[in-house]
Amino acid sequence: MPFEHLLNELETRKQKALAMGGPEKLAQRKAQGVLNARERVDRLFDPGSFIESGGFAVSNRPEDKETTPADGKVAGFGRIAGREAAVISNDFTVKGASSAAINIKKLKHMKGVAKKRGIPMVFLGESTGARMPDVMGAASIGSKDDPVEYQRLRESPWAAGVLGYCFGSSAWYASMSDFCVMRKGGIMAVSSPRLISMAIGKKVDAEELGGWRVHSEVSGIADQVVDTDEQAIDAIKQFLSYLPSNCMEPPPGHPVPEGCGADMDKILSFLPESANQVYDVKKIVRCIVDRDSMFELKARYGRAIVTALARLDGNSVGIVANNPLHRGGAIGADECQKVQSFFVLCDSFNIPIVLLVDQPGFLIGVEGEQRGVTGKVMNWLNAMTLVTVPKLSVVMRKSYGLAVSNMGAGGNADEVACWVTADVSFMRPDFGARVVFGVDPEKEPEKYQEAVAKMSKGTSAYDMAAIYTAQDVIDPRDTREWLIRMLQVHRMRLTHGVGEHLMRTWPTSY
Numbered sequence: 001m002p003f004e005h006l007l008n009e010l011e012t013r014k015q016k017a018l019a020m021g022g023p024e025k026l027a028q029r030k031a032q033g034v035l036n037a038r039e040r041v042d043r044l045f046d047p048g049s050f051i052e053s054g055g056f057a058v059s060n061r062p063e064d065k066e067t068t069p070a071d072g073k074v075a076g077f078g079r080i081a082g083r084e085a086a087v088i089s090n091d092f093t094v095k096g097a098s099s100a101a102i103n104i105k106k107l108k109h110m111k112g113v114a115k116k117r118g119i120p121m122v123f124l125g126e127s128t129g130a131r132m133p134d135v136m137g138a139a140s141i142g143s144k145d146d147p148v149e150y151q152r153l154r155e156s157p158w159a160a161g162v163l164g165y166c167f168g169s170s171a172w173y174a175s176m177s178d179f180c181v182m183r184k185g186g187i188m189a190v191s192s193p194r195l196i197s198m199a200i201g202k203k204v205d206a207e208e209l210g211g212w213r214v215h216s217e218v219s220g221i222a223d224q225v226v227d228t229d230e231q232a233i234d235a236i237k238q239f240l241s242y243l244p245s246n247c248m249e250p251p252p253g254h255p256v257p258e259g260c261g262a263d264m265d266k267i268l269s270f271l272p273e274s275a276n277q278v279y280d281v282k283k284i285v286r287c288i289v290d291r292d293s294m295f296e297l298k299a300r301y302g303r304a305i306v307t308a309l310a311r312l313d314g315n316s317v318g319i320v321a322n323n324p325l326h327r328g329g330a331i332g333a334d335e336c337q338k339v340q341s342f343f344v345l346c347d348s349f350n351i352p353i354v355l356l357v358d359q360p361g362f363l364i365g366v367e368g369e370q371r372g373v374t375g376k377v378m379n380w381l382n383a384m385t386l387v388t389v390p391k392l393s394v395v396m397r398k399s400y401g402l403a404v405s406n407m408g409a410g411g412n413a414d415e416v417a418c419w420v421t422a423d424v425s426f427m428r429p430d431f432g433a434r435v436v437f438g439v440d441p442e443k444e445p446e447k448y449q450e451a452v453a454k455m456s457k458g459t460s461a462y463d464m465a466a467i468y469t470a471q472d473v474i475d476p477r478d479t480r481e482w483l484i485r486m487l488q489v490h491r492m493r494l495t496h497g498v499g500e501h502l503m504r505t506w507p508t509s510y
Contacts, residue, residue: 043234051076057102057103058071088173098127121158128168181225260313270283270287362403392483420461
């Protein structure tokens, strides 16, 4: 066969690329219980659907050509539940998956195809950062001529996994993504603890620098935290199931599981009769949405508000729900940023928003002011004016202060319904009695009760409906049915389910 030697060479080179950093390094990963870059790709895509791009790429430095299979980044295309997607999976066994000239070309190509062809982009991150000495000197780091390298216009969804040490580009793309899942043990930071320790002259702990607690509870960049690589990749697949492949499509519909709405009769048992008692709003959300469809984002961050993707009658919705279980539902700076980020996601990918309201107003105090909470409250309201997907608001219990508007009233939602338990005012009646009338409840209990009664007038669900600020007053048990019907009314027919995407350039990370 005249071409046999060429075909043999092809097979030899393929096997070298598939061998990655060699059997010893792969065995070490297996012993640690983590997947290698190619195993992660296999977990992500439907069986047999992956086609690699750049498998024969190697470093452009002559001395590294033989030791850099695929140049440390496995790239290509595959299908997730039958839909095309692109992937960059960092191979830590090859020079720590460090970024260098050739693998950066691969990354740019994958991003370009995802943007041009309207398919999701997945980053499976693990890297030591920039490759040394490749990027040293002005001829390398100073020669860039790509001002839109880190631009996000959200043409298609991005999802990222932080699956180990993520420094440099793997941290940048995780932070820019619409969804970031972090495996416990992973670290995400600008630079490694070793480099930072050298720079500041004292030892820095990796977990304190950029561990999962930091990014799920303090920075808010991590949307979910999991224990294993497998769970992280499954979370990415589940996240993408709620989203369209690109911004010019509506989200995909799904079959409605049996038994959806069967628990609506229990919904009143989750809501205490006393407005001062706390409860977990997640129980109410799970009652309302399709069975097992609630997919919470940033559960450990800004905990006084729940943000979650879910389905109603098989269709994707975004849930924003005050949670009195944490600080009585008082809205702080973290909650404001959390909601803005969620609005960006929903509006960019044509997902209607449902607001479930039970809030005492904004969290007041020195810390909030120092963190610029007033500006964040205004950003939230500004974001609401830019949201072009349908917004429905349900006032379940209390809603006080300017946050009444932040949660959908004041014309900020397409439809507002009040439960019969709703109470809407400037502030809690007992607080109002003390502020307006200056009555001390302990010294003048009768006068105090009279003052509370005065401050409680005109705050009911029917008072909201009387001025047509609320379009309906409903039995809480009818909430699922009301939402489904209103979403049918407000379906974006003229644009085939696609919004205007006015928030597509709004930064997600903060």
